[in-house]
Amino acid sequence: MFLACALTVAMPALALGAGKLEPAAPAAANSCRKLPPGKRIVKLNLKPETSLPDLVAWISAITCKGFLLPAGSAIESSKVTIVAPELLSPEEAYRLFLDALDSVGLTVYPVGRFMRIIEIAKAKTSPISVYVSSDAAD
Secondary structure, X not given: OOXXXXXXXXXXXXXXXXXXXXXXXXXXXXXXOOOOOOOOOEEEEOOOOEEHHHHHHHHHHHHOOEEEOOOOOOOOOXXXXXXXXXXEOHHHHHHHHHHHHHHOOEEEEEEOOEEXXXXXXXXXXXXXOOOOOOOOOO
């Protein structure tokens, strides 16, 4: 699905002397970009009431994570509005994405190389792996 949201990512072009932030090329909006951790270089510019598939495409391009989104469900018709005027690090953007999912009753869990999006109410009956540290105190 083509990312309908406007996405601006300030890449290390500043270090190359570009001098100002440029919007990402439309073709690059769906591609994965490894961004340096901890640096605030992600500009969030999503339309009000962004659809969940568009939000997922945006975060996938930033984090290079794959997501499974069930088709034909209430999940697919969910919409969110996010306002974040400051630059974000990729980690902050992902945390904001998780909070946006939570606000509409959704969560994610890992399935192999991908993250599956499900309703929070269904998490209790989903096959979510539980990891226990081997050095946990008894």
